[in-house]
Amino acid sequence: MATRQHSILTIDGVAALLDALRRRGYRVIGPTVRDQAIVYDDITSLADLPRGWTDEQGAGRYRLARRDDDAVFGFAVGPHSWKKFLHSPAQRLWRTERSADGVRIIAEPVSAKPLAFVGVRSCELHAIAIQDRVLLEGAYPDQHYRARREAAFLVAVNCTEPGGTCFCASMNTGPKALGGYDLALTEIAAEGERRFAVDVGSAAGSGLLAELPHRAATPGETAAAEAAIAGATGRMGRAMPDADEVPALLRRNLDHPRWEEVADRCLTCGNCTMVCPTCFCTTVEDVASLDGSASEHVQHWDSCFTMDFSYLHGGSVRASPRSRYRQWMTHKLSTWWDQFGTSGCVGCGRCISWCPVGIDITEEVAAIRGSDSAARGREG
Amino acid sequence: MARVPEAASVPIVARVRARRRETHDTWTLSIEAGEFAFEPGQFNMLYAFGIGEIPVSLSGDPGAPGPLIHTVRAVGSASQAITRLRPGDPIGLRGPFGTAWPVDESTGSDVLVIGGGLGLAPLRPAIYRLLAERDRYGQIAVLYGTRSPADILYRREIERWRRRLDTAVEVTVDHADAGWHGHVGVVTRLIDRAAFDPDHAVALVCGPEIMMRFAANTLQAAAIAPERIYVAMERNMKCAIGQCGHCQFGPTLVCRDGAVMRYDRVRPLLTVREL
């Protein structure tokens, strides 16, 4: 919308936003400093937000640092993502009860204590949309995910301080939130104070904004907000080379020697799948009571880096680390398109920062691209 | 015919009606599950209470009302628990899931049904349907290979099929015993003996991955186009509804895009090691 008019909230306006969400019955979740990282957890007031903090990120490296200003959202993304709240790490699906008149299977009721997320980045909005595709848009929507997803209120924050491992600009997933939010904030500094330019993305967002002390943005404030986002685009630590070509590139390079080289470094720890905001894989576990009269069937996050993941009677299909790393990367960047019509990677950089040996998905693509089998085939 | 989503993700309580031993480690269960429609090639998730859920093909007659038939080999915790169930015992069940063998689509064609080992179980519903509407098809051949004569499933039924004059039924074993007078050798060898018109033949193949690859090679050598060859893939499955990621086979999800898949679509994937 060309004529979209920004509104401005001051820092007190942001505090009022948190209060208004709580008054409406939301459990408010946002970024907060804990264990030397910025994580997502319950937020009760402005004081819980990581004001004046930033993060320094590189391959296998994440460190908190003090900013020389008091920016509220002056950092990129940490080890958590919103999937922790929408696609629960542990979800009971059903229980069974044995009694004199037989066995009953009791489906887990959906719970919908509504959640409000404050500080959702553009890449994360895309990640949520990708999980929606996987979990809601197939033939059998996940009822638990749906209940939480539909009730959620999303306050996006446009990125003005990208991280050293970010590459959303090259994936077309940021840094500016283009939709899928209720309200979107862009933080700017003006006249010695923090101000937040607000975009409204939904009727619910509009209703909430109306309750907050706000005013119309001046043309200068709107320009400053746009400039802050544009500046972020140019300051990302990484880029995915030729992103549009990557699905086909990987498809024709399943036997590339690079898979062996990366497997020599990869610990198959699964960190990358745990921190990734789009990885959706789960396993299930049955837990029986000691007397055998009851049991629970519980779904947990799983990782394609485990041996069990591909187990068939007699052994794992993907026994070598090489095949498991290849599964992970080709799924994110290539076969996800075939399966769900979208990328499985949004360029958030978490898998790079949180890899204990600093494996970098953009570097791996670049290496394969540098000696593409199509090119090698032409030479030979 | 898929059930409503809720019933697809949470099992119903069904009841075992009968249990028959097929081989030393394999049993066939009939399960009372009420009204239930399925297509040949589809599978259910069977749930052993407190132990776990496993994918098991429907192997009964899709045209016959009555209990569902599942043939299960005891290989691990859940399959062992399921094969130990007795008549009257409850069992959890959800389904049916997955794609079907192209039985109706093969009207007017010759049909080759090629099974290896337990792979005959998911093919049997297709055989029932083919034989029930025998005059819709040209030649029909059922080719079945097992390790030894003791591993042959559905013996009486195979004998009955063999007595039909309108259908070729051949059984081969890898290792014969003293009482065996039939074919010895891999099932692919039977393909050359079967009568079919390669331009108008469809092949339905199910067995270990390596057997399906060899069978597909032999079929192609016999001039059957890869688009007319169908295989059933097997991958680890936890959810059967496209959400757990376990059944990935390259660009496909076997629970959703399979288990029955057209060979020309999976041929490039089958040659990639550890995909």
Ligand SMILES: Cc1cc2nc3c(=O)[nH]c(=O)nc-3n(C[C@H](O)[C@H](O)[C@H](O)COP(=O)(O)OP(=O)(O)OC[C@H]3O[C@@H](n4cnc5c(N)ncnc54)[C@H](O)[C@@H]3O)c2cc1C
């Ligand atoms: C579409 C499909 C149809 C099948 N049809 C039949 C059938 O008709 N009859 C039959 O006996 N078996 C069939 N199987 C194989 C059967 O599902 C496995 O033997 C069974 O899952 C083994 O589980 P378990 O707990 O007994 O063994 P364990 O070895 O303890 O297995 C542990 C876990 O590994 C996984 N797993 C192990 N082996 C397999 C496997 N081969 N396939 C899929 N997951 C596996 C399961 O998730 C299981 O819960 C089928 C498999 C698929 C995918």
Ligand code: SF4
């Ligand atoms: S693959 Fe890595 S960069 Fe891409 S979305 Fe997942 S964690 Fe982020």
Ligand code: SF4
């Ligand atoms: S990369 Fe691995 S864990 Fe992540 S969604 Fe794909 S298969 Fe699942």
Ligand code: FES
């Ligand atoms: S079995 Fe879960 S996605 Fe196919």
